[in-house]
Amino acid sequence: MDILNALVALTNFVLIPATAYGSQLALGALGVTLIYGILRFSNFAHGDTMAFGTMCTILVTWMFQSMGVSFGVLPTALLALPFGILGTMALVLFTDRTVYRFYRQQRVKPVVMVMVSLGVMFIMNGLVRFIIGPGNQRFADGERFIIKARAFKEMTGLNEGLAIKTSQGITVVTAILVVAVLFWFLNKTRTGKSMRAYSDNEDLALLSGINPDRVVMITWLIVAALATIAGVLYGLDKSFKPFTYFQLLLPIFAAAIVGGLGNPLGAIAGGFVIAFSEVLVTYAWKKVLIYLMPEGMGPEGLAQLLSTDYKFAVSFMILVVVLLFKPTGLFKGKAV
Amino acid sequence: MKKLLMATAAVALTAGMAQSETVKLGVIFGFTGPIESLTPTMAAGAELAMEEVNTAGGILGGQMIESVRGDSTCVDAGAATAVADKMITSDKVSGIVGADCSGVTGAVLQNVAVPNGMVMISPSATSPGLSTVDDKGLFFRTAPSDAREGAVLAQILQERGINSIAITYTNNDFGKGQSDAIATSFKELGGEVTIVSAHEDGKGDYSAEVGALASAGGDLLVVAGYLDQGGLGVIQGSLDSGAFDIFGLPNGMIGDSLPQNVGPDLDGSFGTIAGSDSEGAGIFQEIATAKGFDGSSAFSSESYDAAALLMLSMQAAGSNKPGDYGSKVMDVANAPGEKINPGELGKALEILANGGEIDYQGATGVELIEPGESAGSFREIEVIDGKMTTVRFR
Numbered sequence: 001m002d003i004l005n006a007l008v009a010l011t012n013f014v015l016i017p018a019t020a021y022g023s024q025l026a027l028g029a030l031g032v033t034l035i036y037g038i039l040r041f042s043n044f045a046h047g048d049t050m051a052f053g054t055m056c057t058i059l060v061t062w063m064f065q066s067m068g069v070s071f072g073v074l075p076t077a078l079l080a081l082p083f084g085i086l087g088t089m090a091l092v093l094f095t096d097r098t099v100y101r102f103y104r105q106q107r108v109k110p111v112v113m114v115m116v117s118l119g120v121m122f123i124m125n126g127l128v129r130f131i132i133g134p135g136n137q138r139f140a141d142g143e144r145f146i147i148k149a150r151a152f153k154e155m156t157g158l159n160e161g162l163a164i165k166t167s168q169g170i171t172v173v174t175a176i177l178v179v180a181v182l183f184w185f186l187n188k189t190r191t192g193k194s195m196r197a198y199s200d201n202e203d204l205a206l207l208s209g210i211n212p213d214r215v216v217m218i219t220w221l222i223v224a225a226l227a228t229i230a231g232v233l234y235g236l237d238k239s240f241k242p243f244t245y246f247q248l249l250l251p252i253f254a255a256a257i258v259g260g261l262g263n264p265l266g267a268i269a270g271g272f273v274i275a276f277s278e279v280l281v282t283y284a285w286k287k288v289l290i291y292l293m294p295e296g297m298g299p300e301g302l303a304q305l306l307s308t309d310y311k312f313a314v315s316f317m318i319l320v321v322v323l324l325f326k327p328t329g330l331f332k333g334k335a336v
Numbered sequence: 337m338k339k340l341l342m343a344t345a346a347v348a349l350t351a352g353m354a355q356s357e358t359v360k361l362g363v364i365f366g367f368t369g370p371i372e373s374l375t376p377t378m379a380a381g382a383e384l385a386m387e388e389v390n391t392a393g394g395i396l397g398g399q400m401i402e403s404v405r406g407d408s409t410c411v412d413a414g415a416a417t418a419v420a421d422k423m424i425t426s427d428k429v430s431g432i433v434g435a436d437c438s439g440v441t442g443a444v445l446q447n448v449a450v451p452n453g454m455v456m457i458s459p460s461a462t463s464p465g466l467s468t469v470d471d472k473g474l475f476f477r478t479a480p481s482d483a484r485e486g487a488v489l490a491q492i493l494q495e496r497g498i499n500s501i502a503i504t505y506t507n508n509d510f511g512k513g514q515s516d517a518i519a520t521s522f523k524e525l526g527g528e529v530t531i532v533s534a535h536e537d538g539k540g541d542y543s544a545e546v547g548a549l550a551s552a553g554g555d556l557l558v559v560a561g562y563l564d565q566g567g568l569g570v571i572q573g574s575l576d577s578g579a580f581d582i583f584g585l586p587n588g589m590i591g592d593s594l595p596q597n598v599g600p601d602l603d604g605s606f607g608t609i610a611g612s613d614s615e616g617a618g619i620f621q622e623i624a625t626a627k628g629f630d631g632s633s634a635f636s637s638e639s640y641d642a643a644a645l646l647m648l649s650m651q652a653a654g655s656n657k658p659g660d661y662g663s664k665v666m667d668v669a670n671a672p673g674e675k676i677n678p679g680e681l682g683k684a685l686e687i688l689a690n691g692g693e694i695d696y697q698g699a700t701g702v703e704l705i706e707p708g709e710s711a712g713s714f715r716e717i718e719v720i721d722g723k724m725t726t727v728r729f730r
Contacts, residue, residue: 009551013550013579014547017577021541144576149577150581161578237541239569243538245540278544279547282544282548284547284548286551302548302552308535308548309507311544
């Protein structure tokens with residue numbers, strides 16, 4: 001019984017939140033890694049692209065809500081998601097036309113592109129705050145829980161509750177679907193193959209007749225969709241605030257680099273590595289240990305490695321260690 | 337041409353005279369930031385007192401009061417200091433109602449008010465640390481120190497049969513002071529405090545913090561934070577994961593937006609906030625309702641009292657210079673003298689003008705103790721059916 005209690009407590013406070021967070025990071029890191037692989041620069045504006053996509057979705061969600069349209073037990077935001085994606089696609093294509101294309105034609109060094117994306121980041125940052133404001137926005141509706149903690153306790157008779165939020169369930173399911181579709185697209189379709197060819201060797205791809213403008217455009221469209229989905233899932237699960245999306249940039253980049261920049265599979269693995277380390281290192285193990293250890297042997301203190309304030313430091317540490325010892329990442333991406 | 341010049345000069349002169357006949361009071365609250373849902377009614381409370389005095393014919397033989405609002409942001413000491421500095425040097429205010437949050441209040445006091453010799457009366461800065469600041473007799477507060485509130489909240493917890501608590505606080509002067517006060521008092525009463533941990537405001541996700549708190553355990557979680565910020569996030573996270581079911585809510589968490597945002601799961605949680613069942617509280621409530629704002633909103637009545645005390649002290653001293661009237665604040669607030677309730681400011685001004693004495697009671701039953709802070713009476717709040725309801729007074 002005690003072992004079950006320990007397991008449930010661990011699942012409730014570590015496994016479920018970390019899995020949901022990891023899925024959100026993985027989707028974000030996929031976008032970063034695609035841009036790095038195909039367009040060859042680190043896109044610092046990715047966090048704010050996510051914020052923009054989420055903002056579009058929130059605005060459409062509010063419109064639906066005021067019209068009385070709902071999605072039953074699921075959040076209305078899922079209905080609004082396609083519109084958010086379209087809005088974000090329009091925005092990233094516009095920035096590509098007006099900003100990135102110029103530098104691409106100049107064939108500037110990647111570091112110049114990074115600085116350009118930094119500028120784009122500040123503009124998008126301001127744009128989002130200008131439209132929806134810097135404050136917290138809540139847009140989740142529908143049924144909040146799949147399993148409630150109290151109901152779980154009554155059902156099983158255990159001391160510990162287990163709660164699964166609808167948003168966590170949706171996050172994991174959506175992430176799996178999106179990743180499956182993306183890999184099918186990259187590996188099986190003609191366009192996907194041409195994108196990978198362009199990523200492997202640009203000149204050779206051009207010689208074999210691949211249209212670079214088309215590859216770039218499709219990359220941006222996919223990235224916009226990924227960013228919006230990641231942003232909306234994060235916002236549904238936690239809450240939407242432009243500044244926290246900007247802060248997400250660090251764990252997302254850490255995830256992409258740990259997995260190996262330019263490698264989609266690595267981005268997913270990296271997302272989960274970062275999420276689980278953040279949560280595991282800052283979790284206070286006291287409760288779990290008390291259940292597992294013999295009577296009276298439980299720890300006095302909290303058995304917490306790092307205070308929760310240091311969550312971001314964990315991403316940093318992993319980033320530094322990986323860059324020092326295995327710069328290509330776990331899955332052999334490109335060295336930064 | 338000559339006529340025009342004369343007319344201009346005359347207009348300029350009258351404008352200048354009108355200028356000298358108004359007394360400006362600064363109102364520095366966090367109109368943006370973590371307590372932005374409370375500050376509009378706080379400012380309305382302070383300005384209600386000014387309006388009342390103006391209707392009664394002003395102070396010091398007919399000088400009208402004008403309110404100058406400034407944004408303290410509640411958390412950014414630099415911004416609050418700049419606003420206060422501007423008020424003193426360019427708006428030339430004669431006194432300041434504010435600031436609101438303890439951190440910015442301390443910063444404004446030490447960097448601006450004390451060097452410039454300006455009197456400040458804060459309605460809501462409750463950090464125990466402000467009691468010991470060397471304020472040169474310029475700082476007062478109509479809200480009691482958290483050291484008092486900690487004792488009261490600890491007592492309520494014990495009376496409700498709570499034996500162990502976990503505490504989380506917002507990582508600043510206010511949160512730290514409040515959590516220390518609660519932890520100390522609760523331990524003195526024989527309770528157990530399982531964990532005292534800080535949380536940062538403005539994060540998207542508090543599940544890690546909640547995980548640590550849940551691991552430490554306890555009958556109840558005391559959240560010494562802000563209702564529009566991390567405090568809300570921690571409560572939401574705790575309810576979602578089933579870590580805690582009921583919450584202890586000190587003054588920063590009291591406000592109707594909290595049950596609105598959290599929903600029915602908050603029912604049964606309880607807390608404290610400065611407030612009294614004095615005659616004045618009811619009267620203030622009525623006047624506020626007539627003016628179209630909610631007088632029971634947190635710190636609204638304290639704001640009324642803070643503004644009223646400033647103006648009455650000026651009248652008592654016969655001067656609007658901070659150096660002259662600062663010493664009178666304690667006199668008008670305390671006995672002896674005629675008791676003054678809200679709505680009777682006109683009467684009070686008349687008594688003072690005739691050289692009499694008053695004992696200002698105001699909306700919160702004001703009684704200032706050394707070093708210039710409210711002795712404090714508290715409302716015990718419980719969330720019932722999604723509303724913050726006052727269950728008794730202490």
